[in-house]
Amino acid sequence: MSMRGGPGGFGRGFMSEEEKAKTPKVTKELVFRVFSYLKPYWKQMLLVLIAIIVSSSFNLLPSILTGKIIDEGLIGRNMDALVRFIVLSLAVTLGANLIGVLESYLNSWIAQHITFDMRNQMYRHLQKMSQRFFTTNNQGDIITRMTSDISGVQSVITGTFTSILSNTITLIVAVIAMFQKNWVLAILGIVIVPLFTLPTRAAGKTRWSLTREAQAVNDEVNGILNETLSVSGQLLVKLFGREDDEYNKYESANKRMVDLNIKESMAGRWFRVVISTISSVGPMLLYLVGGILMMKYDSNISVGDITVLVSLLGRMYGPVNSLLNIQVDWLRSMAMFTRIFEYFDMPVEIENAPDAVTPTTFTGAVEFKDVHFSYDESREILKGISFDLKEGNSVAIVGPSGSGKSTIVNLIPRLYDVDSGVVTFEGIDVRKIDLKYLRDNIGMVSQETYLFNGTIRENLLYAKSDATQEEIEEACKKANIHDFIIAQEKGYDTEVGNRGLKLSGGEKQRISIARVLLKDPSLLIFDEATSALDSISESKIQEAIDPLIDSRTSILIAHRLSTILAADEIIVVADGKIVERGTHEELVNAGGVYTELYETQFKVGLEKAKQSEEKAA
Ligand code: ATP
Numbered sequence: 001m002s003m004r005g006g007p008g009g010f011g012r013g014f015m016s017e018e019e020k021a022k023t024p025k026v027t028k029e030l031v032f033r034v035f036s037y038l039k040p041y042w043k044q045m046l047l048v049l050i051a052i053i054v055s056s057s058f059n060l061l062p063s064i065l066t067g068k069i070i071d072e073g074l075i076g077r078n079m080d081a082l083v084r085f086i087v088l089s090l091a092v093t094l095g096a097n098l099i100g101v102l103e104s105y106l107n108s109w110i111a112q113h114i115t116f117d118m119r120n121q122m123y124r125h126l127q128k129m130s131q132r133f134f135t136t137n138n139q140g141d142i143i144t145r146m147t148s149d150i151s152g153v154q155s156v157i158t159g160t161f162t163s164i165l166s167n168t169i170t171l172i173v174a175v176i177a178m179f180q181k182n183w184v185l186a187i188l189g190i191v192i193v194p195l196f197t198l199p200t201r202a203a204g205k206t207r208w209s210l211t212r213e214a215q216a217v218n219d220e221v222n223g224i225l226n227e228t229l230s231v232s233g234q235l236l237v238k239l240f241g242r243e244d245d246e247y248n249k250y251e252s253a254n255k256r257m258v259d260l261n262i263k264e265s266m267a268g269r270w271f272r273v274v275i276s277t278i279s280s281v282g283p284m285l286l287y288l289v290g291g292i293l294m295m296k297y298d299s300n301i302s303v304g305d306i307t308v309l310v311s312l313l314g315r316m317y318g319p320v321n322s323l324l325n326i327q328v329d330w331l332r333s334m335a336m337f338t339r340i341f342e343y344f345d346m347p348v349e350i351e352n353a354p355d356a357v358t359p360t361t362f363t364g365a366v367e368f369k370d371v372h373f374s375y376d377e378s379r380e381i382l383k384g385i386s387f388d389l390k391e392g393n394s395v396a397i398v399g400p401s402g403s404g405k406s407t408i409v410n411l412i413p414r415l416y417d418v419d420s421g422v423v424t425f426e427g428i429d430v431r432k433i434d435l436k437y438l439r440d441n442i443g444m445v446s447q448e449t450y451l452f453n454g455t456i457r458e459n460l461l462y463a464k465s466d467a468t469q470e471e472i473e474e475a476c477k478k479a480n481i482h483d484f485i486i487a488q489e490k491g492y493d494t495e496v497g498n499r500g501l502k503l504s505g506g507e508k509q510r511i512s513i514a515r516v517l518l519k520d521p522s523l524l525i526f527d528e529a530t531s532a533l534d535s536i537s538e539s540k541i542q543e544a545i546d547p548l549i550d551s552r553t554s555i556l557i558a559h560r561l562s563t564i565l566a567a568d569e570i571i572v573v574a575d576g577k578i579v580e581r582g583t584h585e586e587l588v589n590a591g592g593v594y595t596e597l598y599e600t601q602f603k604v605g606l607e608k609a610k611q612s613e614e615k616a617a
Pocket residue numbers: 132135375376381399400401402403404405406407408530
């Protein structure tokens with residue numbers, strides 16, 4: 001325990017410029033809020049407090065008993081007393097250590113339980129955050145808050161709080177004991193301790209700045225590794241033949257890290273020399289002044305007393321040093337809590353209305369009434385969208401890239417809410433429908449298919465955890481992927497790889513169609529991939545979706561003529577507005593946006609497909 005916050009803790013006492021700039025305002029509310037997390041564990045904390053008081057005092061007892069061992073035992077030549085005090089001293093040390101074990105256990109128990117609560121609360125909260133939150137915030141930041149920041153809380157509880165307590169108690173007991181022995185020497189000791197901790201701080205500062213520099217280089221190295229050793233990063237490096245450049249970049253950062261690490265460890269070495277020299281001056285001074293007092297002034301101070309004082313002095317360095325750092329520790333902890341609370345305080349944008357209803361119909365009917373929407377203030381994306389999709393019908397949304405097609409469909413399962421106007425599902429404003437019902441009954445195959453790392457079966461079961469093998473196979477047959485799957489060595493247990501990278505774009509999309517089918521939604525939304533698929537994959541997907549479109553209400557964001565032709569109606573979106581609507585025949589020669597799209601995109605795609613089909617034939 002005496003090591004807590006001792007010389008090993010140097011460096012902690014300094015804040016970087018960045019940290020200083022971000023220092024939070026420690027308000028009463030913040031402190032109360034932090035303590036509210038400790039409250040449920042007040043009984044255990046009380047026990048810890050008692051344990052700390054007892055073990056801190058017990059820890060000092062051997063130092064005090066040394067005086068008795070010397071004066072009464074050795075100098076008094078009393079064997080009984082000698083043995084008694086030695087045994088007592090050992091027993092006390094053992095007792096203090098045993099209590100220390102209990103204290104550590106309780107401490108870590110409390111810390112773990114508090115972080116357990118916080119992590120769960122945070123994960124729940126993050127899951128409720130809207131799509132906007134995830135597209136705006138850096139994924140790394142989100143993960144850091146979930147992991148490092150919350151783990152930091154643990155060290156605050158096991159470190160900062162307990163260190164303040166135990167160090168303060170140790171100091172108080174030591175000072176009282178010193179004064180009881182001799183006030184002159186006690187005052188001398190109290191003056192000496194802080195004086196000698198100052199150089200410690202100076203040395204620590206140097207090392208701290210080295211550590212930070214090393215950390216920055218380390219981040220750089222990690223960055224290089226992250227970027228170049230990822231699947232797509234490696235691909236880029238290989239395709240552009242940048243292996244040597246990347247190697248050189250890595251080597252130079254690596255070299256800098258090595259140099260800094262050597263410097264840092266040597267700074268630590270010099271630092272220890274300074275510390276040990278300086279800390280031996282203190283005791284010598286006490287011996288000297290104690291000796292002068294004893295010999296010249298014939299005071300009743302004994303050899304044992306001087307030894308006790310020297311020993312207590314040695315025990316004070318650590319606590320004083322660490323208490324000098326407490327302010328910074330405290331501010332750092334508060335900064336961490338502030339960052340965590342910032343996330344907790346972000347309002348949940350999209351949640352179940354208190355009077356949410358669960359429709360009893362399953363028609364998949366959707367209506368947009370003069371819908372306006374913007375992701376942020378800078379730009380309105382949807383400017384008054386209105387259309388009506390009746391049960392069993394299908395609509396194809398087409399338009400130039402960036403015109404707002406995906407945005408329109410995102411509003412239906414409430415990934416975002418409208419700014420004005422209404423989106424209805426089953427004839428009810430989506431904001432009034434029970435979220436679970438809403439999302440359960442909308443099946444969305446998005447442009448970017450996301451598969452989890454796992455087997456094909458696991459990915460399919462994500463849609464319906466209790467699906468039977470027959471159901472799975474039926475969905476896969478409908479999605480035109482069953483034959484591909486059983487042709488694999490492990491069939492449905494084939495691993496899809498990191499995010500499904502082991503599968504082709506077309507295979508992934510067909511698996512995700514099967515996944516949506518398992519869900520059996522009343523409305524199907526299909527956001528067709530813009531990226532070109534070969535005509536075989538394309539026709540397989542087409543074969544898969546054609547019957548689906550016929551059998552249920554669907555919205556298709558279409559880039560290919562074949563998909564467009566499968567729909568009952570075409571809506572042409574340009575710059576956030578519906579500019580044309582009708583059937584292919586009506587629109588193709590109208591001379592509007594659709595005609596242009598047809599000439600530049602659909603027709604070209606069609607010709608290409610024909611060509612490759614001919615080639616294949
Ligand atoms: P594409 O055919 O290329 O997929 P799209 O018509 O589906 O395009 P949307 O994805 O709806 O277009 O995007 C419409 C506009 O909104 C684009 O200009 C895009 O930059 C912007 N946008 C899309 N998502 C966000 C977002 N999360 N935050 C801010 N702006 C966004």
